[in-house]
Amino acid sequence: MADENELLMVRAAELYYDDNKTQDEIGALLGITRWKVGRLLTQARQSGIVRIDIVHPRARRLSLERELCAQFGLIDAVVIPAAEGEDLNANVARAGADYLTALRPVPRTLGVSWGRTLGELAERLPRGWSQGVTVVQINGGVSLNRKAGTAADTAMTIANKAAGQAVILPSPAILERLETKRAIEADRTVGGVLKLAATASAYLYSAGVATEDSVLVDSGYLTPEDVAELGRNGAVGDVVGRFIDPDGNTVDAELNERTVGLGHDELRAAQTSIFVVAGEAKHPIARAVVSTGLCTVIVTDEATAHSLLEARPPVEGTP
Amino acid sequence: MADENELLMVRAAELYYDDNKTQDEIGALLGITRWKVGRLLTQARQSGIVRIDIVHPRARRLSLERELCAQFGLIDAVVIPAAEGEDLNANVARAGADYLTALRPVPRTLGVSWGRTLGELAERLPRGWSQGVTVVQINGGVSLNRKAGTAADTAMTIANKAAGQAVILPSPAILERLETKRAIEADRTVGGVLKLAATASAYLYSAGVATEDSVLVDSGYLTPEDVAELGRNGAVGDVVGRFIDPDGNTVDAELNERTVGLGHDELRAAQTSIFVVAGEAKHPIARAVVSTGLCTVIVTDEATAHSLLEARPPVEGTP
DNA sequence: CTAGCGGCTGCTCATCTGAGCAATCAACCA
DNA sequence: TGGTTGATTGCTCAGATGAGCAGCCGCTAG
Numbered sequence: 001m002a003d004e005n006e007l008l009m010v011r012a013a014e015l016y017y018d019d020n021k022t023q024d025e026i027g028a029l030l031g032i033t034r035w036k037v038g039r040l041l042t043q044a045r046q047s048g049i050v051r052i053d054i055v056h057p058r059a060r061r062l063s064l065e066r067e068l069c070a071q072f073g074l075i076d077a078v079v080i081p082a083a084e085g086e087d088l089n090a091n092v093a094r095a096g097a098d099y100l101t102a103l104r105p106v107p108r109t110l111g112v113s114w115g116r117t118l119g120e121l122a123e124r125l126p127r128g129w130s131q132g133v134t135v136v137q138i139n140g141g142v143s144l145n146r147k148a149g150t151a152a153d154t155a156m157t158i159a160n161k162a163a164g165q166a167v168i169l170p171s172p173a174i175l176e177r178l179e180t181k182r183a184i185e186a187d188r189t190v191g192g193v194l195k196l197a198a199t200a201s202a203y204l205y206s207a208g209v210a211t212e213d214s215v216l217v218d219s220g221y222l223t224p225e226d227v228a229e230l231g232r233n234g235a236v237g238d239v240v241g242r243f244i245d246p247d248g249n250t251v252d253a254e255l256n257e258r259t260v261g262l263g264h265d266e267l268r269a270a271q272t273s274i275f276v277v278a279g280e281a282k283h284p285i286a287r288a289v290v291s292t293g294l295c296t297v298i299v300t301d302e303a304t305a306h307s308l309l310e311a312r313p314p315v316e317g318t319p
Numbered sequence: 320m321a322d323e324n325e326l327l328m329v330r331a332a333e334l335y336y337d338d339n340k341t342q343d344e345i346g347a348l349l350g351i352t353r354w355k356v357g358r359l360l361t362q363a364r365q366s367g368i369v370r371i372d373i374v375h376p377r378a379r380r381l382s383l384e385r386e387l388c389a390q391f392g393l394i395d396a397v398v399i400p401a402a403e404g405e406d407l408n409a410n411v412a413r414a415g416a417d418y419l420t421a422l423r424p425v426p427r428t429l430g431v432s433w434g435r436t437l438g439e440l441a442e443r444l445p446r447g448w449s450q451g452v453t454v455v456q457i458n459g460g461v462s463l464n465r466k467a468g469t470a471a472d473t474a475m476t477i478a479n480k481a482a483g484q485a486v487i488l489p490s491p492a493i494l495e496r497l498e499t500k501r502a503i504e505a506d507r508t509v510g511g512v513l514k515l516a517a518t519a520s521a522y523l524y525s526a527g528v529a530t531e532d533s534v535l536v537d538s539g540y541l542t543p544e545d546v547a548e549l550g551r552n553g554a555v556g557d558v559v560g561r562f563i564d565p566d567g568n569t570v571d572a573e574l575n576e577r578t579v580g581l582g583h584d585e586l587r588a589a590q591t592s593i594f595v596v597a598g599e600a601k602h603p604i605a606r607a608v609v610s611t612g613l614c615t616v617i618v619t620d621e622a623t624a625h626s627l628l629e630a631r632p633p634v635e636g637t638p
Numbered sequence: 639c640t641a642g643c644g645g646c647t648g649c650t651c652a653t654c655t656g657a658g659c660a661a662t663c664a665a666c667c668a
Numbered sequence: 669t670g671g672t673t674g675a676t677t678g679c680t681c682a683g684a685t686g687a688g689c690a691g692c693c694g695c696t697a698g
Binding site for chain 1: 373
């Protein structure tokens with residue numbers, strides 16, 4: 001019986017989608033009414049016998065996006081399908097660029113962090129994506145090693161492409177001694193930038209992992225041993241240079257104090273904070289970010305979205 | 320420009336298929352007219368951005384079937400999709416059974432050959448697939464080795480399930496000496512069956528390969544060396560026990576003479592001859608069969624269908 | 639400069655399709 | 669047995685959709 005129906009569904013679907021006949025014709029052909037054909041087709045679609053895929057690197061997964069918004073109280077979400085043979089990071093970065101371009105109201109001041117993901121996003125922003133936006137760097141990034149300037153580059157590229165102004169934070173990400181950090185913050189140049197950063201109308205950032213692959217290790221701010229220790233203490237990754245555990249708490253208070261840049265509280269208070277993240281390594285930190293209100297918008301890939309939705313988030317209402 | 324359009328196609332397709340909004344709504348959302356949305360969707364479907372698949376072991380590939388019919392002048396074709404994790408032979412056999420069941424006009428006398436494929440097909444025929452059909456075995460098959468009776472079994476199973484009568488051909492497939500073959504054919508029992516076979520209103524058969532995997536080797540009628548020799552002489556496989564080359568000519572005239580059963584000329588003259596074939600090994604023999612008019616209907620798998628369509632058949636009209 | 643041409647756009651209209659509803663059917667239990 | 673309930677079926681009707689057509693735009697060749 002169910003089998004009988006299934007066969008009919010298949011026949012009808014073939015005739016409708018492959019052969020594009022009308023439901024009337026199919027009804028005549030199979031000896032059933034056109035309404036039954038319609039119902040069979042609906043069933044076929046629902047049961048997955050008929051699969052409709054949108055195959056395109058820039059396609060999105062709207063249902064996942066809705067679930068993410070609902071589950072984590074986000075304002076918006078963008079989920080990019082996992083395309084075989086495509087560079088996931090690149091596609092997510094482009095999606096982030098698209099999102100930023102389409103963002104309304106256009107931010108007057110945009111706070112940005114830096115890293116591989118943001119660098120790629122900046123590259124992929126179209127020239128003239130906006131007009132006259134002020135781009136502020138929200139965390140320190142004068143690199144300690146040879147490939148200097150990527151942090152400042154990101155902000156400047158984004159600003160340039162909008163014929164706007166870039167405000168660079170001329171400070172290392174992490175200082176070795178607390179007093180130095182205090183002194184730097186007291187400096188007018190740095191202090192002013194931080195004040196401006198706190199007033200931005202939107203933020204754009206990614207996150208780093210708490211392993212030796214961290215860009216902070218790469219840049220020489222932390223040793224692999226430092227990061228291993230952070231991991232042992234529960235850190236799942238860093239957001240604008242500050243490491244957090246799955247519940248969103250900073251892991252090493254002392255280290256956090258020595259870190260220059262916008263705090264997480266300011267980020268949480270922001271009306272628009274766009275979190276761009278891709279790749280399996282970042283699933284834990286991504287979960288920490290979305291489930292603790294650090295972002296209002298997430299741009300990510302399908303696998304990460306699934307991972308976020310699988311593990312229940314901290315219960316809020318009825319268990 | 321084309322890129323712009325492509326993005327619109329993707330957006331529209333997402334909203335239409337994933338989000339099932341109406342074309343009106345999408346038009347309003349994207350700031351274009353609903354007619355443009357309709358056109359974008361058509362484009363998206365044609366360009367393959369939107370892919371509609373029917374995922375079911377019993378689904379068919381109508382476009383391939385049409386091409387097969389057109390290319391080889393067949394009356395009908397059934398192509399089964401390559402389903403991962405499914406037994407291809409089983410699915411094709413079932414499709415053959417389905418086809419036979421649905422065949423109109425119902426054959427009064429059905430000529431059948433035997434082999435692994437036909438055995439499976441017989442198994443999968445539903446009880447009562449028809450009423451009172453006479454099933455006649457069209458080629459010899461008294462097996463020389465232990466697992467006797469499969470040839471006769473096939474015919475009897477098919478007949479039984481239609482509450483009909485089976486007429487068995489009580490003869491080996493191939494005889495060692497020509498005189499013996501003549502003598503057997505002269506025998507009333509055998510001769511009568513062959514005469515009946517020639518008058519059948521439909522035929523159902525598969526084909527064998529020209530390698531040591533041949534069921535004729537398995538059954539002890541031929542040695543692996545015999546078959547290797549046939550292969551060297553151009554044979555690509557056998558149809559009802561007779562080996563042919565790609566052009567449909569019998570390869571070993573003497574062997575052919577010693578083979579008991581319906582000839583290929585009778586098969587070619589038949590109004591309905593259903594050829595059931597699956598698997599890569601049989602691509603060459605399948606091509607020989609369809610391109611030389613041995614069958615009017617083919618039931619096969621997707622890969623075989625593609626293989627048949629890829630290599631140009633002997634040119635008929637403009638090159 | 640301008641007529642001719644191909645491609646795109648928005649429109650009309652006929653057709654197709656899905657939502658919703660009443661009738662029917664079948665099973666189930668009192 | 670007969671009432672109840674849930675599923676299925678065929679239908680009405682409004683809304684959605686595609687085919688086909690006329691106008692428009694930008695290009696090119698005379």
